[in-house]
Amino acid sequence: MSLALEPSVGPATTKQVTRERIAGNVQRYGAAIVLGLLLVVGSFAFPTFPTVSNFTNIATQSSFLLIVAVGMTFVILTGGIDLSVGSVYALGGILAAYGSTWGIAGAVLLPLLVCGTVGILQGLLIAYGGMAPFIVTLAGLLGIRGLVFALTNEGANTPLIKDASVTALGQGGLLGLRWPVVIAVVVVVIGSVLLARGRGSQTVLAVGGSESAAVLMGLPVARVKFSVYVVSGLCAGLAGALNAAYSSSGVPTVGVGLELSAIAAVVIGGTLLTGGRGNLIGTTAGVLLLTVIQNLINQVGSLTSSVQAVVSGIFLAVVVIIQTVLSRTQRL
Amino acid sequence: MTDQLSTAAPAPVLEARGVGKTFTGVAALQGVDFTLRAGESLALMGENGAGKSTLIKVLTGVYQPDEGQIFLHGEPASFAKPVDAQHAGISTIYQEVNLVPLMTVAQNIFLGREPRNRFGLIDFRKMQEDARALLATYDIHVDVRRPLRSLALGMQQMVALARAVSIDARVVIMDEPTSSLEAREVETLFRVIGMLRSQGIAIVYVSHRMDEIFAICETVTVLRDGKVVHNGRLTDLSRVELVALMLGRSVEKVKRGGVTAFGEVKEGEGEPVLTARDLSRKHQISGIGLDIRPGEVVGLGGLLGSGRSETLKAMAGVMQLDEGSLTVDGKRVRSGSVAAAIKAGVVMLPEDRKAEGIVPNLSIRDNIVLAALPRLSRAGFTSRAKQDAIVDVFMKRLRIKAASPNQVVSELSGGNQQKVMIARWLAMNPKVLLLDEPTRGIDVGAKAEVQALINELADEGLAIVLVSSELEEVVEGSARVVVLRDGSVERELRGSEVTEQHLMAALVGENHAPADESPAEIKERL
Ligand SMILES: Nc1ncnc2c1ncn2[C@@H]1O[C@H](COP(=O)(O)OP(=O)(O)OP(=O)(O)O)[C@@H](O)[C@H]1O
Ligand SMILES: [Mg+2]
Numbered sequence: 001m002s003l004a005l006e007p008s009v010g011p012a013t014t015k016q017v018t019r020e021r022i023a024g025n026v027q028r029y030g031a032a033i034v035l036g037l038l039l040v041v042g043s044f045a046f047p048t049f050p051t052v053s054n055f056t057n058i059a060t061q062s063s064f065l066l067i068v069a070v071g072m073t074f075v076i077l078t079g080g081i082d083l084s085v086g087s088v089y090a091l092g093g094i095l096a097a098y099g100s101t102w103g104i105a106g107a108v109l110l111p112l113l114v115c116g117t118v119g120i121l122q123g124l125l126i127a128y129g130g131m132a133p134f135i136v137t138l139a140g141l142l143g144i145r146g147l148v149f150a151l152t153n154e155g156a157n158t159p160l161i162k163d164a165s166v167t168a169l170g171q172g173g174l175l176g177l178r179w180p181v182v183i184a185v186v187v188v189v190i191g192s193v194l195l196a197r198g199r200g201s202q203t204v205l206a207v208g209g210s211e212s213a214a215v216l217m218g219l220p221v222a223r224v225k226f227s228v229y230v231v232s233g234l235c236a237g238l239a240g241a242l243n244a245a246y247s248s249s250g251v252p253t254v255g256v257g258l259e260l261s262a263i264a265a266v267v268i269g270g271t272l273l274t275g276g277r278g279n280l281i282g283t284t285a286g287v288l289l290l291t292v293i294q295n296l297i298n299q300v301g302s303l304t305s306s307v308q309a310v311v312s313g314i315f316l317a318v319v320v321i322i323q324t325v326l327s328r329t330q331r332l
Numbered sequence: 333m334t335d336q337l338s339t340a341a342p343a344p345v346l347e348a349r350g351v352g353k354t355f356t357g358v359a360a361l362q363g364v365d366f367t368l369r370a371g372e373s374l375a376l377m378g379e380n381g382a383g384k385s386t387l388i389k390v391l392t393g394v395y396q397p398d399e400g401q402i403f404l405h406g407e408p409a410s411f412a413k414p415v416d417a418q419h420a421g422i423s424t425i426y427q428e429v430n431l432v433p434l435m436t437v438a439q440n441i442f443l444g445r446e447p448r449n450r451f452g453l454i455d456f457r458k459m460q461e462d463a464r465a466l467l468a469t470y471d472i473h474v475d476v477r478r479p480l481r482s483l484a485l486g487m488q489q490m491v492a493l494a495r496a497v498s499i500d501a502r503v504v505i506m507d508e509p510t511s512s513l514e515a516r517e518v519e520t521l522f523r524v525i526g527m528l529r530s531q532g533i534a535i536v537y538v539s540h541r542m543d544e545i546f547a548i549c550e551t552v553t554v555l556r557d558g559k560v561v562h563n564g565r566l567t568d569l570s571r572v573e574l575v576a577l578m579l580g581r582s583v584e585k586v587k588r589g590g591v592t593a594f595g596e597v598k599e600g601e602g603e604p605v606l607t608a609r610d611l612s613r614k615h616q617i618s619g620i621g622l623d624i625r626p627g628e629v630v631g632l633g634g635l636l637g638s639g640r641s642e643t644l645k646a647m648a649g650v651m652q653l654d655e656g657s658l659t660v661d662g663k664r665v666r667s668g669s670v671a672a673a674i675k676a677g678v679v680m681l682p683e684d685r686k687a688e689g690i691v692p693n694l695s696i697r698d699n700i701v702l703a704a705l706p707r708l709s710r711a712g713f714t715s716r717a718k719q720d721a722i723v724d725v726f727m728k729r730l731r732i733k734a735a736s737p738n739q740v741v742s743e744l745s746g747g748n749q750q751k752v753m754i755a756r757w758l759a760m761n762p763k764v765l766l767l768d769e770p771t772r773g774i775d776v777g778a779k780a781e782v783q784a785l786i787n788e789l790a791d792e793g794l795a796i797v798l799v800s801s802e803l804e805e806v807v808e809g810s811a812r813v814v815v816l817r818d819g820s821v822e823r824e825l826r827g828s829e830v831t832e833q834h835l836m837a838a839l840v841g842e843n844h845a846p847a848d849e850s851p852a853e854i855k856e857r858l
Binding site for chain 2: 193196197198199201202203205206208209210213214215216217218219272276277
């Protein structure tokens with residue numbers, strides 16, 4: 001009987017499986033491979049590129065976006081989207097500055113509390129209210145930015161952080177790495193373990209892969225959809241707070257367009273925009289890639305930031321094309 | 333009629349009393365009484381849209397009944413969600429999606445109840461071992477680390493079944509599990525069902541294939557227009573009687589219908605409208621040549637993996653070719669382009685209609701006229717009246733059961749969705765029609781309609797290629813049969829050779845059917 005069923009897989013089974021596996025791996029680790037190549041090429045091209053201080057810089061710059069992108073990865077894996085993260089990031093920064101009057105605890109807990117609540121509200125509307133993530137979080141993007149401006153006298157105030165322990169959270173570090181980098185790494189590691197082997201991880205993937213099947217299988221679909229928006233809100237708030245600590249102030253205008261960078265990093269990292277497949281190592285590589293491209297363009301010196309935007313855009317387009325081709329290879 | 337069962341019958345496991353369910357304007361179920369006893373295997377029968385899937389969904393917590401009550405082991409029960417029914421020991425394979433294609437076989441089997449290690453993390457190694465062991469008990473051997481979508485449809489269905497059964501089920505409900513299976517996969521499925529029955533698990537089985545029903549079920553409940561019209565033992569009914577019950581017609585009237593509804597078939601004359609030469613694609617088909625003339629139905633015979641569907645896909649431009657040419661009316665058609673094929677007048681009804689073709693959120697009328705739009709429009713404008721006329725004709729002809737042409741397709745019953753697909757391709761007024769399993773999943777009444785329609789279309793001069801896993805459909809519907817084997821043409825049966833016996837012999841690669849061997853014996857060897 002087992003024999004009888006074999007032919008339906010096709011005569012080229014082993015070859016096909018190998019091809020599938022290669023395609024799958026390229027999709028998973030493609031960003032990391034390109035990142036490696038860029039690092040090598042960059043090091044040969046620009047003597048000022050492969051220095052410790054430059055790499056530390058890249059790491060610090062990446063860390064804020066990376067924390068946001070981790071939350072975004074979870075959201076996108078369920079087939080959703082969170083457009084509010086840029087605004088929530090700014091809110092987190094402002095609240096960290098205000099909260100810093102109570103020291104480090106206030107600077108971290110206040111943003112987490114409020115931004116987590118934003119995530120809870122969005123999650124409730126999406127998971128239990130059945131509303132479209134795009135619309136709900138677009139409202140979040142606009143509304144939260146408005147709130148940020150309301151809290152800062154139309155953006156005229158930039159609350160400063162005077163508490164030394166809070167600025168140390170942004171500027172200080174461990175083994176030559178700044179705290180934001182260390183925290184980002186911890187977030188990625190915890191996220192990776194949860195995603196690979198945690199309780200709800202399979203449901204996250206199933207919801208993104210086929211929501212109707214997940215419902216019929218009796219999986220806790222609503223709960224998981226709700227959770228990812230809470231996680232995303234917390235991540236964006238944390239990143240915003242760390243950024244404020246790093247720059248010693250809560251700037252009302254930070255994080256404009258951050259949601260797009262986060263989405264780009266996630267997709268470049270091999271997560272399917274439709275959900276159901278992806279991982280945080282890829283997301284990390286995606287974030288680093290965006291930062292390294294920016295850094296290399298800065299090395300050239302004469303080029304403007306608009307060039308950088310064009311390069312990132314082309315990059316994203318290429319990645320999406322490759323992803324489409326790869327997932328088609330895997331289906332055949 | 334239920335009385336004859338109640339003598340010393342085991343206690344009911346699952347019951348419904350007076351259940352009603354209404355969707356916007358459509359009464360899908362009305363006062364339905366349903367009883368399933370321990371160890372029973374029950375066939376749930378009825379036309380497309382009779383309410384079978386709805387009853388199953390009400391029984392398993394996908395829908396809540398508007399009225400009536402569900403009983404589990406004699407106690408009133410209500411399942412708020414499908415998972416509640418699963419916890420109560422009721423496992424269901426629904427007619428639509430059941431699994432997640434991107435995830436691996438093992439992940440799919442254990443979704444929602446993954447084995448964990450002592451840190452509470454998922455233990456993938458154990459999961460894979462368990463999945464392998466579970467599938468092995470049903471003699472299925474696949475790499476459980478492969479994504480589900482890389483498996484053949486039939487295999488995916490087996491995985492769904494393995495999952496359903498492994499949840500400690502006392503009741504297993506299957507809604508048309510075989511509608512995407514090949515004959516040999518069906519055999520495997522039956523073996524599994526046999527094992528379940530011997531474990532005393534009660535089974536509810538929905539299918540439009542009479543053979544299957546009579547092979548595995550003891551009792552039958554027949555639904556018509558949302559009401560139960562019959563309850564009883566299957567052995568007390570003949571096929572004709574069962575069909576008559578489903579359709580609500582007299583036995584005499586049904587008898588006149590015959591096995592299939594095909595009329596006289598004849599070979600086409602004149603120049604071929606479609607000529608395929610040397611169609612090849614690595615690992616799938618090699619050097620296939622076909623000539624199809626106007627007005628003829630050519631059957632494509634072959635076993636699983638013989639390249640029947642691939643040949644159709646090649647001709648319809650769905651599949652890229654490595655080599656080969658296709659000409660329609662003497663003009664070369666670019667290969668690998670559906671648009672080019674359609675422009676030349678070649679259209680295909682695909683095999684997997686769940687995944688390919690249906691636009692679930694569009695209305696019936698939009699789905700039907702979708703592909704025909706270019707033909708119906710002038711300077712970018714489409715005539716509403718023309719569309720309505722076409723939609724009306726096909727809805728009547730195929731007996732599509734719906735509230736109105738404006739109902740969205742996702743609300744239709746599974747069989748009626750298929751009829752919408754068939755209507756769409758017919759509405760394009762093609763020259764060559766490629767049909768892959770045209771009657772799969774549709775009820776006996778509609779099957780006859782489709783078969784009669786195929787006949788009529790051929791009479792009107794259409795050239796038709798027919799693929800079906802039901803041998804009698806190929807044999808009775810086609811004037812000649814081209815038999816494929818391992819991706820190439822094995823031989824061609826014409827005239828008096830077009831019999832089930834010859835076809836089966838050709839399928840296994842023998843040139844002449846031994847006269848002393850009955851079709852059943854050959855079937856055995858397949
Ligand atoms: N979600 C829904 N919304 C509106 N109408 C529906 C919905 N689901 C089913 N119906 C209607 O209820 C009726 C019964 O449908 P059901 O799916 O139970 O039929 P079925 O017996 O399973 O048919 P098939 O053999 O084609 O699968 C049909 O007329 C269908 O259009
Ligand atoms: Mg149904």
